[in-house]
Amino acid sequence: MGLRIRGVVLPERVERVFRTDGEVLREDPAPGSGEFAVDGGWLLPGLVDVHTHPGTEGLADPFDDAVFRRHLAEHRDAGVLLVRTPGTAARVPGWTAHDRALPRVRSAGRWLATPGRFFPGVGRDIGEDGLVAAAVEEATAADGWCKVVGDWRWDEPAVPLELLTATVRAVHAAGGRVAVHCQTAEGSRNAVLAGADSLEHGMHLDPDLLDRMAAQGTALVPTLSVFAAGADRRRADAPSARRDDWLAGWAALPGTVRAAYEAGVTVLAGTDSLPCGTVAAESSWLVRAGLPPEAALGAASWAAREWLGLPGLVDGAPADVVAYDRDPVAHPEVLAHPSRIVLKGQVVR
Structure with a gap:
């Protein structure tokens, strides 16, 4: 018969009743039989982390299936039911798409790093x-995404604009999307001018763009x-042009986010x-940076799901629901303490 779920759906703020049909939600407005897995409260279509790197504990570690499973379980237990991995040490294993106990994954394949x-x-x-x-190979082998490291050190050149533009065009022609790591003014500028689909970090981004x-x-x-989390450590570093550039970028970033x-x-x-x-x-x-609370919540839930191609809590949507008492x-x-988590039509907590 499926699970019955009732509550106030966000962002619409309308009470709805659903029943799960396998891994799909169906609206169930008529009175029905059976107990509710969720009866009341506030409903989100699962939280989303669009920049996470499960599978390794450190940069020197190889990708490990057991670590990958554990990291995804940590996401799930916090109500994060969809993740995007913009770069990993190895391609995400194929079993991920079939594991009903772990979050949905959108992979960008391996980081693409030029010298x-x-x-x-x-x-x-x-x-x-x-x-x-x-880039085309990684995007087509993964979930349509690839990740280009667009810049690196503060005083070294970014990936040339012409090359990054050609990369984005080729991936788009193949039906894919491009995420670009950028932490310098040149790297962020080139990512925007090249038409990248996402800027990862965007430090030193020119507001005029x-x-x-x-x-x-x-x-x-x-x-x-x-x-x-790293700001205090950076401030404690010995004075240097590199440290000062990083701190200046961090100081400006919240204002850039608000302006964006x-x-x-x-x-x-x-x-x-x-x-x-x-x-x-x-x-x-994101709220501290100046986003309205609802927009900041959407950035970690329904807006992120839509951006990754999944609907919110509507008839026919994936049966991913996170419930809250308030x-x-x-x-x-x-937000970090859901009262109930339903993933792919199953209660996981």
């Missing part, structure tokens, strides 16, 4: 002349919480850190 622009040996090291072909981002649909994933939202850019929540399952903290950082918009502190 001098990433930790050696961690991603897929390629020459600049091989970037276009490698925000209107263009909004018009072409380039999203910003600022990963504020991981930068905030006001310009109509899609701002999304990603953690880029361990432990997994902490996207609620990233949502709170409204997480009015009480954002509850």
Whole structure:
């Protein structure tokens, strides 16, 4: 008969009744039989972390299936039922798509690193002349995404604009999307001008580019919480041009995020850190940056799901539901503590 679920759906703020049909939700407005798996409260279509790297504990570690499972379970137990992995040390294993106990995964394949622009040996090291072909290969082998490391050190050149533009065009022609790591002014500028689908971090992003981002649909994933966690350590470093550049970029980033939202850019929540399952903290950082609480919540839930191609809580949607006893918009502190989690039509907590 499936599970019965009743509650106030966000963001619509309308009470609805659903029944699960396998891994799909069906609206069930007529009185029915059976107990409710969720009866009352506030319903979200599962939290989303759009920038997480499950599968390794450290950069020197090889990708490990057992670690990958554990990290996904940490996400799930926090109510994160969909993740995007913009770069991993190895391609995400195929069994992921068939495991009903773990969150849905959208993979971007391996990091694509041209010489001098990433930790050696961690991603897929390629020459600049091989970037276009490698990007298409990773996007088509994964879930339609690829990840290009667009810049690296603050005083070294980013991937050239012409090359990044050619890469984006080729991936788009193959039906894929491109995420670009960027933490320098040049790297962020090139990612926007090349038409990338998402800027990962976006440190030193020129605010004059925000209107263009909004018009072409380039999203910003600022990963504020991981930068905030490292800020005190950076301040304690010996003075250097590199330290000062990083701190200046971090100081400006919250204001850039607020301006991006006001310009109509899609701002999304990603953690880029361990432990997994902490996207609620990233949502709170988006509020601190100036996003309205509902927009910050959507960045970690329904807006992120829509951006990744999944609907919210409607008839025919995936049966992924996270329930709360209190409204997480009015009480954002509850976001990390769901009262019930339904994943792929099964109660997991």
